[in-house]
Amino acid sequence: MKTKSGTDVEEVKRLNANSGLSYNQVKEQLAKKMMKKNNELH
Secondary structure (H helix, E strand, O other): OOOOOOEHHHHHHHHHHHHHHHHHHHHHHHHHHHHHHHHHHH
16 A cells, blocks of 8 residues: 555555664655665666
8 A cells, every 4th residue: 555655554564563663764764765766767
């Protein structure tokens, strides 16, 4: 399931459970991952 902003809620939960990171840290990691993907595409 994705939110309107494109955040994969299940992935956030999974990353959170695996890493013990705070929600904001997970969001930050996802943002970096997304930016990296976007840069590779363009």
